[in-house]
Amino acid sequence: MTCLLRHMAFACTALIMSLTFSMPVKASEPPVAILVDGFGDCCVNRMHRLIDGLRELGVEFPAIQARGLTGGDYTDYTVPWNSFSGMNQGFSVDLDPQAHVQQAIKEAAASSSGSGSLLGGFSNLANIQDSLANPNIIEKVMQKVRKGTDSQFVEEVSAFINALPKDRKVILIGHSFGADSIMEVAPKLEHKVLFLGAIDAVGSGGQRSLNRKRKVPANVEYFYNRWQNDAVFPFDYRKSGAFKKCNASVKCDQGESSSDVGHVDLPATDALQREVLTIIKGLLNQKADGSDTEEKSEEKDMKPTDLLNSAPLKNLFGN
Numbered sequence: 001m002t003c004l005l006r007h008m009a010f011a012c013t014a015l016i017m018s019l020t021f022s023m024p025v026k027a028s029e030p031p032v033a034i035l036v037d038g039f040g041d042c043c044v045n046r047m048h049r050l051i052d053g054l055r056e057l058g059v060e061f062p063a064i065q066a067r068g069l070t071g072g073d074y075t076d077y078t079v080p081w082n083s084f085s086g087m088n089q090g091f092s093v094d095l096d097p098q099a100h101v102q103q104a105i106k107e108a109a110a111s112s113s114g115s116g117s118l119l120g121g122f123s124n125l126a127n128i129q130d131s132l133a134n135p136n137i138i139e140k141v142m143q144k145v146r147k148g149t150d151s152q153f154v155e156e157v158s159a160f161i162n163a164l165p166k167d168r169k170v171i172l173i174g175h176s177f178g179a180d181s182i183m184e185v186a187p188k189l190e191h192k193v194l195f196l197g198a199i200d201a202v203g204s205g206g207q208r209s210l211n212r213k214r215k216v217p218a219n220v221e222y223f224y225n226r227w228q229n230d231a232v233f234p235f236d237y238r239k240s241g242a243f244k245k246c247n248a249s250v251k252c253d254q255g256e257s258s259s260d261v262g263h264v265d266l267p268a269t270d271a272l273q274r275e276v277l278t279i280i281k282g283l284l285n286q287k288a289d290g291s292d293t294e295e296k297s298e299e300k301d302m303k304p305t306d307l308l309n310s311a312p313l314k315n316l317f318g319n
Helices: 002-022 048-056 062-066 097-113 128-132 135-145 151-162 177-188 270-284 304-308 311-317
Strands: 032-036 170-175 193-199 220-227 251-256
Touching (some): 032 177, 048 270, 097 135, 151 177, 170 177, 220 270
Parallel strands (some): 032 170, 220 251
16 A cells, blocks of 8 residues: 555656646746947947857847847947937947047147148147147047937937836946946946946047946946057046946956957957856856856756655655
8 A cells, every 4th residue: 555655646746747847937038238339330349259149148139129120240239329229320430549639630730830740839749648638639539539429328228228127137238438328327227237348438528537437336236347558549548447436236347458459449359258258148147046047956866766755745645
């Protein structure tokens, strides 16, 4: 009789387990990523390894659907710094920051001395470092590389993210003006941001001074910030790009990039893309309690005899 009860118990337990695993379970919605270009509609769209990696992780890119694109080009996955719904920033720009600075120096020298010589009447600007601190030079460059504000972007992205289900994971990554735009969006969100990535952030004045004023809010879980000190852009590229007020709940990961490249080339560096992708993978593999989602319980390897000898079945059917 005892043997029969044991067999019945095993059969019932096996049936229950089978029904449980076969029951339809509502899958969690995939994470969404908003990738934001900056200076000259560049350069997050050059982060091919990152975009491919996010796609493999099942991440969705709302910018594709919002603009009726197909995802057939890497530029389909990114949006301009001034509009979530726009195809581009609305004007074309030479992607060589040095060219803009040199042209502005020549124009300033010519207007000051009546000649095109950099040494005539404007000799203090012959030194490139002096020129980068000169407000006239900065204004001339910024008139060409940035037009308008990011108010439309902030409004559109805030509305979109705040309308998402609260458990939907959000990834925001921006470069240059795009990094500044997502930093402005973050405090306006009523939704958690799993990963907020700023790559060589540049404010509206072409400098990093806003970094010391902007705050990373507590609704951000992981804040990632990298900058370069190798070449203009921004104008104050020799200064630290760290954000002083960081309240990210998981980590404030800030530092100068180890790659010896300038502003435009930094996002596409292999080391940076690998680093970002590794961090995001780790965050997506975490349960709500912070433990790894990989099942570590030994119950997966439980044998029938272990199941029969478990406390619940012993209490139910006896020895």
